[in-house]
Amino acid sequence: MSLTVALSKGKLFSGTQELFRRAGLPFPDGETRRLVVSLGELRFLFVKDKDVPTYVEYGVADCGIAGRDVLLEAGSDVFEPLDLGFGRCRLVVARPAGSAPATDGASTVRVATKYPKVATGHFLSRGMSVEVVSLAGSVEIAPGLGLADCIVDVVETGRTLKENGLVEVEDVALSSARLVVNRASFHAQRAEVSRLVETLERTLR
């Protein structure tokens, strides 16, 4: 029986391609427009990055590669046996340079984010009430336009924040690419899953 792997063509694509190549595993050509590609023992599904945990949790894909940031937001019940090391970034709280910290100021923090669940949890666990403005992108412009006091977003280099007049004030979480595995596949297709996990693990060492 073969394994189905869910991937996205987003920012983790080149790192995944590189890892599979080094591991000697088959991998689809990046140019293909097909969304389902079978190569040898593996079948690849190309889906949106935020949907990878969903495909794996439901068992439509046995495995997948997703950022820890996406997994935190999805809250999916999947195994995460390997940190693949690439796609490193941080989830942070950022606010306009020179603005007052939220902790002792306004009673409610207004936060713009693509990660509403993570952002809500972060502020509530600090005993602060929070109003989340959920956006699909360009989150960095929200504070300057008065839509929010701050943002929760991923940063890699920090350049986008700086160019939009924002500074990091707090870390929320660290992220990197993870191999995720469906619970049922892990046990019901143990031999195939273990082989893939071990191959990737050896390559990472």
Place this chain on the structure above:
Amino acid sequence: MNGAHRLAQIPAGVQCFVGEEARRRRRIEQTAIGVFEGWDYEEIIPPLFDYADVFTGESLSARTYSFVGRDGSVLALRPDFTSLLAKIAAGRLRDRPAPIRLYYSGEVVRYEPPKAGRQSELFQMGLEHLGGDPRAADAEILTIAAECLDRLKVSGFVLTLGHVGVFTGLLEGSDLEPARLEDLRDRVEAKDAQGIRRALAGADLSQDASSGLERLATLAGGPEVLDEAAEVVGGCPAAADAVNELRTVSEALDRAGLGSRLAVDLGEVRGLDYYTGIVFRVFAPGLGFEVGGGGRYDTLLARFGRPLPAVGFMLGLDRVALLLARQKGEPLPARAPAEAVTALDLGSALAEARAKRAKGARVRFGSEGDR
């Protein structure tokens, strides 16, 4: 919302089954009940609602549909059967000697985010074994679970065994703050070895305990995992006892011919406020989540005033139905065709229909012009 629109709509989270789908479900239910009866369990039909505080723990209370009764008491629709059965066994059945074997089959209601096989209204079939020799009861429950799946013709199923005592045993004597403990539990559950290491960074734990906890991420596989586990937790008596319990049960099941159905997963650490010993889940190819599961809960009955060790098992009928549909096994046997009874005269037609029914035939009664 417009009233007419509302009348046609069905609330999110509930389902309605008609005809063949309903027949499939009844057949599954009858198969499971047949197995429960075959192992000498007695049926119990508990109330649909009870006082809300019966259903505490296991994060159930947050998912309970509760309401205020006429006398001001807070009531809740049953979100599970186990608490109700524990209450009844400790109360109404308090004079009945242990072991007590009970089974149930019916709906429970929970607030759930709608997901496949996870509606707000769930149909559960399960049993509880209260009192008696714990290892024998654990082995019996697992054997019954396997028989249910065999008789339901689920192919390729696996029973994954864990034991919460491995995790709690490794942490014995340590004093982790609740947030760190929850983070650690979550990372063990995800089999994230590096996450476990990060969660333990700076914690006041012995080297044996820390490395043991980290190994929980990879202690999953065939029963041979128990040998490796025994070495890993050797320095920690409580965890070693847990591994021994698992070994006793798994060896007995193996000798009974169920070895090929068993897997071990020591990273299984859900429901720590509820389970006290062996825990297990049932997986099968074709469904991405478990079709059932269970475990030992030795402290629940004491809450109701009758301390008895207990172990239970539950199958989700909704999930079994989904799994069987995906596995495309045997089709549902066709019903015998009904004999049409029609006549010009109503009285004689009814008499004819009654006569056929007395002989056991299926009849379709109608007047001329009906189809």
